[in-house]
Structures are given as C-alpha cells and as structure tokens.
Amino acid sequence: MSTLLRLATAGSVDDGKSTLVGRLLHDCKAILADQIAHVQHVSSTRGAGDFDFALLTDGLRAEREQGITIDVAYRYFATDKRSFILADCPGHVQYTRNTVTGASTADVVIILVDARHGVLEQTRRHLAVAGLLRVPHVVLAVNKIDLVNYDEAVFKAIAKDVVDLADQLGISDVKAIPVSALAGDNVVDRSTRTSWYDGPTLLEFLENADGRDDISSQPLRFPVQYVIRPQTDDEYRDYRGYAGTVAAGKVSAGDEVIVLPAGRRTTVAGVDRAVVSPSSSAVADAGTAVAGQAVTIRLADNLDVARGSVIVAADSSPGTRRELVATVAWLSDRPLTVGARVLIKHTTTTAQAIVTRIGGALDLDTLGVIDATELNLNDIGKVQLKVAAPLAADPYSSNAITGSFLLIDAHDGWTLAAGMIDDVEGEPL
Template identity: 50%
Template sequence: MDLLRFLTAGSVDDGKSTLIGRLLYDSKNILIDQLDAIERSSKARNDGSVDLALLTDGLRAEREQGITIDVAYKYFSTPKRKFIIADTPGHIQYTRNMVTGASNADLIIILVDARNGVAEQTRRHSLIASLLNIPHVVVAINKMDLVGYSETVYQEIVADYEKVSAALNLSNVQYIPISALDGDNIVDVSEKMHWYRGPALLEFLENVEVEDHINHTHARFPVQYVIRPQTEELHDYRGYAGKIESGVYKKGDKVKIFPSGAEATIKAIEVSNKEVKEAFAPQSAVIHLEEDVDISRGDTIVKIDEALQVSQDVDAIVCWMDEKPLTVGRKYFLQHNSSVVPAVVKEIKYRLNVNKLEKEYDVDAAVLNEVVEVRLKTASALAYDSYNFLRENGGAILIDQTSLVTVGAVLLQ
C-alpha cells in the first residue's frame, strides 16, 4: 500500500480544519475516545453539532480563536492507500508554518470560500506550491451550501483560478465543489450538486497517481560525521556517516567528494552496524573509502559521473519568515543539509508580487511572507543542485547569526 502526503491551504476560515475533520469522520478514521472528546468540547455550540475542526486544532489558542496556528499532522488510511495530512495555517502571519508543511507534500488542497472566491492567500499558497514543485493541486471550492450549491458560482471561481494556474504553470489541477461542514463531495458524491460530474475528494485522493518521492537515480550523500575511534580494536577505522538523501551506493563505486573534487572508491558500506553490498535513500549509512581523502562534515559524496554546482555566488529564491526584513548586506548562516556556512546578501534581484503574480524589480528589502530571488555570497564554496532538478539537494535555510532563528526558506537555483 503506497503513501500520499498532502496538505490543506487557503485563507482564514476557508474550512481547512473542518475539511480534515470531516474526511476523518466520514471515512471512519476517528477513535471513539477522540469523538467523545470533541463532542464534549462542542457542547457550547448553539446548533448542537460537533465541531470537527477540533480534531486538528489542538492548541488552546487555536480553539479559543477558531484559527489554525501551527501545522497539525494527521494519519489515516483506507483499503486503497495510506495518508499523512498536514493541516496548515491560513492566516498570513503564519505563512512560514504553511511553507514547512508543504516542503515534502505530494499534493496540496487549496480551499476557496465559495462566497469570497480567489483571495490573496489563495494566490500566495498557490505560488508557494509552484515554487516547491508540488506535483498535484486540488482546488476545493468550499461552503457551497452557503451559495445554494450554485454551478454558476463554481464555474466563475474555476475561471478565476485558471488564470492563477496559467501564470504559475501549475499542472494537474483538479476542481471539486464541496461543503466540509455537511460532508458534500468529501467521501461520497453529493446529490445536491448533480451538475458536478467529477469524483468526491476521497476518491480522488485514493486514485491520484503519485510518483515515488525518493530519487534513486542521482546519488547524494552529505557527510554528517566522521567516525575515527582510534582505539586498539579499531585503529584504522575511518567511516563517513550520514543519511543518503537520494540515489544508491554500492561497494566498489567510484565517487567524487564535493566541494574539493577529490576522487575515491567505496571500500565498504555499513547499515545498522552491519556491512552491506549496497545502501539507498533514505537509509542512514557509514561509507568507507579505499583512499585517504580529506573529508569533513558538510562535504557531499556523489557518483563519479555526477556533477554538482560549486560556487560561492549562489542564486536562490527565498520565502522570508522573519519580522526583521531581509536587506542587502545582511549576514546570515546558510544551512544546506549538514553544511553551515556564513553568507551575505549581495543583491535582491526581484520580488514576486502575490496579487499580480509578476516580478517586481528595484527592490531594497523583503518583509515577512514575501518571496524574493537573491544572490548570496558564501564564505566558502557551496556544493548543491538546483531545487528544480533535485529537491533533496536543492533546499536550504537562512539562519539569523545572532538569535539562531530560522528566517528564510531557500530554494537554490
């Protein structure tokens, strides 16, 4: 049985948490004690109904305000597939949390309130989905019960979103009219929208084709730790430990170490303290080399016939996550896998206008939740792939050098 990772996104009060609660409730993936707990918490509601959003809104502040603040993960399964859901915040203040939830998703459900249509957050979350190369997009047009299940309203929103989709080159977009509160088109196709000929949401999620998100073609092994015990029993032991981010490594493989460019041959591979003939992503392993090569934490071992970009001048798209603006000349730590190097912002090339979905030039700074392309100068050479080529080796973060807080999600170009 395969696994689908997906997240919900959209504006505040578009019904993301209610949608997930309804999906879990109607597919019978709620335990009896969970149902009892949310029924007790829902007693204050005037209409006596159960507030299904409480299944994911676990923080006290979320329940008091009726909004999602942090990313909540839920796990469920059907006879056809397993699922991991990330319920992400809709409020603009917590866009950074949405980026976190989207970073390894196979599919995104973007909710649109049928009364309000395509909003700024709809465009912002669609832009992030485009930048992160999320393969599938479901536009769930929610609260159809509040517009009389109108086909005209549905078609107008589809037409508006198709302009967004075209501007961002989104592919594999599916539109589904729903009512998360009442369960229309969530698990079963609703008779109230007889004009809709497509699948219910769960049917689509069960059958959408998902490629294996683990890349076994391009081998990347960032070294996290050099093991050199120097004991009597292990006097000559030298192993390079880390997690295989992508690809397959075999005993006897010719490899190259970046950023130095030194070449070597794999002498042995250990997984779980046992020697094996090969190891593959996402296993953690220890690699031994025939040659004595200068390797340290942050270096990357790749196959001999592969090449990484190696440079101190790095172009990157940054989703800014800090209250303090990003400005030219500011210094940060750039963390790329296990490599952490000081970096300075040399240039802000452009800012992506969320509403117009256009590039704006002559930009001096980026403020919270803005998306910009920058040029960074690193203190030492960085070895990396373009995010569009290999997501596993093209993502990074910017860290404030004083507070050590993560301030930017980075997509290397």
C-alpha cells in the first residue's frame, strides 16, 4: 500500500463537502492553532456558530464572502499511517470542469449526498466523471444523517441507488458510509448513534485504501519535453540528451527502444539526472528511472528527436494515430459541433485537430447514450478527431497519461475539453 493517497471530494451544492473536509482536517489535528482562532473569529462574525468547518478549506476570500466553493482547494495532511493530498471540488454545475481536474489524479473520490435529498443530477454527473477517469475507489458519504434522525432505511436506500448507478458506469468499488460532517459522526471517530452501521469510518477507509495501480510495471512511455545540447561547456560539448518524465514503465541503459513518431529503433546509452552544487552543475548516470521520475535519456544513435517525440519500449510500441475515437467532458460555454477546429494537447505534443464526428452524449437520467449533433457545457460525449500530426497514443484504459488529452481553443488558449482515448475499436460511454 502506498503511503501517499490522493483524494477528491465531489457532490451537489450545499451537500457539505467543505464542512466534511474541514471536520476531517480538524479531527485529524491537521489545523494550526492560529488557523483555528481565525476560523472561530470569522464564524462569529458571520453568525455561523462557534466554528464553521467549511472555512478551513474555502481559502479564497471570494469563496468565504459568498459562502460557496468556487475553485479546487488543495490541502495536505497526514496521520500516523499515511499522508494525503486532498482536492475539495466545487458542487455547482458550471464548475464541473474543476471536478474533472480534481478527480483526474485521485485514488479515491468522496461523493457526498445529502441524506434528505438523495441522488441528484450532480451526483450522477460526478459518478460518471469518476467512472470515465477510472478512479479506483468511490466513497459514498451520505451526509447530514443527523437531519434524518440517523435512519438506517434512508441510508440503505441511497446507497442502493448509487451502487446501481455505479454498476451501469463500470465502477466496481463503492463504499457507503453514513456521516454527519457537522456533528462528526463516522468521519474520524465512530458514532454511537449509528449502531446499525458496522463498517469503517471515513478516515479508517482512507488509511487502508489502495492507490492506483503501479505503472512502473507497464511498458515504457517517455514523452520528450526538451532536447539538451550544451554549446559552451567543453566537457559536455558533444552531449545530446532528451529530458522528460517517465510516464510509464522503467528505462535503463541498454534497453531497446523506438522513437515515435519516426519509428526509428535504437538503444538507450544512459539515463542521467542533474547534480547541482554551489560550484557547478553536472550530470550523473542514474542507471535506471521509473514512472514518475524526471530524467534525461541519452540514445546510442544520433536520431531526429524533438519535443513531442515519445520514446517507447521496442517490444511494446503503441504505434501512432492520426484519428482518435474518444470520450470527452465538454467544459466550454460554446457548443462543440462537427467541423470544429481545435488544438489537441497530448503529452508534450500540441497539434491541430478537427472534429469529424459526434457519436452521442451520455443521458444522466438513464445513463444511456443518446443521439447528439453537438455537445454543450458539462456534456459527456463520444467524438472522433482527425489530427494533423501523428500521436503516440494508448487507450486510456491502458495508460492514463498517454491515453488522455486536452482540447484547446486555438484563438484564446482556453481549455475546451478533457478527453480519454478509447480502444481502437471504440468503447461504449
């Protein structure tokens, strides 16, 4: 089990996400005394009682003034068992793009449901996002259980509804926990008022949850970010290295690799890391690098390698594609239509692309695919793209880094969509 867990919260407006996160941080003793004093002062000023836990995560002044979460608030905390990076995502429909951002790297997504209201449209949308991003674990926090008198039947009915939805979306691991963020029931400490619940508290679940699969065992994928060719230092005058971060697998000197999109085969001559001292900067042979490490690779042959090239394992090359079938979360106010010209950002490559087909959109009521001629804000749909440059792309199901992309407006640089590449044959939504 990894000692670091990345988690994100999601849910509808006023379901209590920020309060839950604030309670979690407070009861884990992850809040400094001066922060507690400040929250107590602001809570009193706003007439929010002795302590408004939501203020511990709504860090932006505009958020505090409005009493809502409008951006992803990242917090870092630790217990005796492990460390956490937490993304508190907004619940408003217009900020769904922020939820996609927060959940994209999460090991666990905590989806809150108000026990009084049950499953809402945003619940369905956030479950769909978690399914598309293949988040390993989903926690259903049935919040405000105190406001329904800790009714077991209410909890079980909501849990069944969410599990049924999760099954349709291909989410296999859903854990339902009855909580009251305001009162602290089953957040860190077990509640005596839910004697009918014998599962873990939220913190117990998080401390024991597995992270994402180790991608170090997957085939090598190394997108080249920068070509290093020193021109002034005599010692490194002939040095040529390709810098980047290992996206999957591992790489060592002597490995046979292929450089895409050219398709040229060669051997790794060395794997270097920077060594910086007060007196000099140099490189040292790292021997081997694994997924997540930033290094510089030297090749045995002098090939035409540039930013956007991808160095891959010779025995497991994804090849290149100029046409992609993908599922996208559309994040722009302007509808996406067939014929739209966009920029696609895939690993370290940015290229022109055109939308050649819209294959349908996800109906959040039935979770089926409906015909669509365009995608509107927050729609999740199937598209086909034709790309001007060949991309070394994997299906998202195989590799989340080389299988994902962004669509960008070529005129103003705004992010339009987050995309997940389907298998070659295409997959249902």
